[in-house]
Amino acid sequence: MAEAERKILVTGAFGQIGSELVPALQQKHGIDHVVTLGHSNVPQDFKGIVETGDTSNKEGLEAIVDRHNIGVVYHLVSLLSARGEENPDLTWDINMGGLKNVLDIARDRNLKVFWPSSIAVFGPTTPRDSTPQHTILEPTTMYGATKVAGENLVRHYVLKQGVDVRSLRYPGLISWKAEPGGGTTDYAVAIFYDGLRKKEYQCFVSSDTTLPMMYMDDAIRGTIELMEADLDFQNEGKWNSYNMAAISFAAVQLAEELKKHIPDLKVTYKPDHRQAIADSWPKSIDDSVARAEWGWSHEFDLSKMTAIMVEKLREKFGQTK
Ligand code: SER
Numbered sequence: 001m002a003e004a005e006r007k008i009l010v011t012g013a014f015g016q017i018g019s020e021l022v023p024a025l026q027q028k029h030g031i032d033h034v035v036t037l038g039h040s041n042v043p044q045d046f047k048g049i050v051e052t053g054d055t056s057n058k059e060g061l062e063a064i065v066d067r068h069n070i071g072v073v074y075h076l077v078s079l080l081s082a083r084g085e086e087n088p089d090l091t092w093d094i095n096m097g098g099l100k101n102v103l104d105i106a107r108d109r110n111l112k113v114f115w116p117s118s119i120a121v122f123g124p125t126t127p128r129d130s131t132p133q134h135t136i137l138e139p140t141t142m143y144g145a146t147k148v149a150g151e152n153l154v155r156h157y158v159l160k161q162g163v164d165v166r167s168l169r170y171p172g173l174i175s176w177k178a179e180p181g182g183g184t185t186d187y188a189v190a191i192f193y194d195g196l197r198k199k200e201y202q203c204f205v206s207s208d209t210t211l212p213m214m215y216m217d218d219a220i221r222g223t224i225e226l227m228e229a230d231l232d233f234q235n236e237g238k239w240n241s242y243n244m245a246a247i248s249f250a251a252v253q254l255a256e257e258l259k260k261h262i263p264d265l266k267v268t269y270k271p272d273h274r275q276a277i278a279d280s281w282p283k284s285i286d287d288s289v290a291r292a293e294w295g296w297s298h299e300f301d302l303s304k305m306t307a308i309m310v311e312k313l314r315e316k317f318g319q320t321k
Contacts, residue, residue, distance in 0.1 A: 006071025009064065011037045011055050011098065014046070017116065017170075017219070018076050019178040022048065024220050025074075035068045055098025062105055072227070074114045075102045081120050082274050083182030084143035095146035096153075103157045103165070113165040114227055117151055117241040119212055120144035121169060124280045131282035133243045133289040140280050151241045158239045166226045167241035168219075171285060174305060175216035176312040184277040188213055188254055191267065192309045195258055196317060200266040207252035207269045210283040214246035215300035215308070222296055229294035245285035246298035247305065257302055261310045 008025055012018050013036035025034045026048055035049045036042075042050055049068070053060045055077050064070070077098050084091035099115065106113045122131055123139040137148045147169075157163040172185025180186035180193065187203050188211075194201040222244060233239040249257075255267040290296040300308070314321070 005069065007033050007035055007068045008072045008074065009035045009037060009068065009070045010074045010076060011102070012076030012078060014038045014041045014043060014178075015076060015078075016173060016175060016178045016181060016183075017216075017223075018074075020175060020216050020220050021074060021076070021223065024224065028224070035064070035070065037064065055101055056093065058101040058104070061098075061101055065105055065109060065111070070109075070111060072112045072114075073102055073106065074223075075099060076116060078116065078146075079143065080181065080183035080186075081118075081141050081143040081277055082184050082186070084146075085141055085273070085277070088142040091142045092146060095143070096149060099150050099153065103154065103161075103163060106163045106165070107157060107161050111163075112227070113163065114223060115150065115154060115165055115167050117147045117167050117169045118143070119169055119171050119281050119285065121147045121151065121241075122280075122282050126282060128282050130284050130286040131243070132286050133240060141277055154241070155239045158233050159237065162234065164233075165239075166229075166231070168223060168226060168244045168290075169241050169285075170219060171212035171214050171245060173216050173219050174213055174309065176309055176316060177216075184274045184281075185211055185213065187251060187274075191254060191258060192313055195262050195265050195267075196310065196313050196319065199262060199264055200268075201255075203251050203255075203267060203269045204272045205251055205269070205275050205278045206271050207255075208250050209271075209275070209278050210248055210250045211278060211281055212245050212248045212283070212285045214244070214298065215305040217308075218246050218298045218300050219244075222298075225296070226290075226294055231294060240289060240293075242290040242293070242296070243285050243287040244290055244296060245287040246300060247302050248284040249302055253302065254306070257306045258310070261306065
């Protein structure tokens with residue numbers, strides 16, 4: 001079959017990123033060109049090709065790749081930071097086991113791969129303002145450990161084994177399709193859900209907690225642009241999981257912005273165990289390497305992101321205003 005006819009496989013297809021990446025890929029390439037791999041979380045109303053399985057089963061994964069003539073894999077399966085601390089062993093198994101299988105299969109069948117990294121690769125010893133691309137990576141969460149290990153594993157497969165893998169260190173992603181699910185940055189999503197449904201939100205980090213964030217549409221567009229960019233890591237002898245930034249704000253700034261849409265919103269702050277994770281991550285990210293090497297730029301600032309989140313969630317909840 002011609003190269004262009006090879007299909008796309010998305011693992012973790014129904015998680016936070018997959019829920020929005022899959023429709024974008026279906027729209028771009030056609031519904032018959034995108035194969036989703038889910039677990040127990042396939043939505044009833046999903047339209048498209050679904051496989052169920054587990055990426056830690058290498059033979060099962062190979063069979064799916066061969067059956068559908070897969071040429072590109074977006075390997076999104078991952079447990080996030082806060083949930084990861086509750087079950088470190090499971091986090092290691094899920095985040096790392098599948099990755100090695102995907103990379104081996106990609107090497108043997110000449111597949112192109114996308115794999116997400118995160119601001120969680122950074123830790124308390126990393127400079128926290130305008131964190132550079134190349135800096136100290138000493139995370140304290142298991143999630144962060146899997147992302148640093150994953151970046152190093154991927155670098156080997158790219159530079160020594162000839163696999164084309166693209167990767168981004170996503171900041172906190174703000175989106176309305178999937179419910180918040182186990183991340184430390186999820187307060188910036190949950191505030192919209194609770195704010196619109198209950199007009200009050202108890203935030204699990206302090207009001208001045210500042211983290212790098214991004215609206216999901218920017219993240220999806222950037223991901224697809226990175227996959228299409230003309231990059232040649234092997235000949236250059238270097239590989240990056242790219243820092244990627246959009247907006248940084250304190251929790252209270254988001255609350256104030258949201259109050260413009262929900263004037264009687266009440267936000268209180270009761271930091272829990274997730275505060276320490278937030279405090280170990282950067283406040284802002286220097287993504288100049290991504291901007292220079294493949295033209296990354298973001299579109300959504302705090303007010304534009306807040307307005308569209310409110311609009312989309314009101315639609316989702318069937319609220320008029
Ligand atoms: N959003 C993720 C988390 O909070 C960071 O990559 O775990």
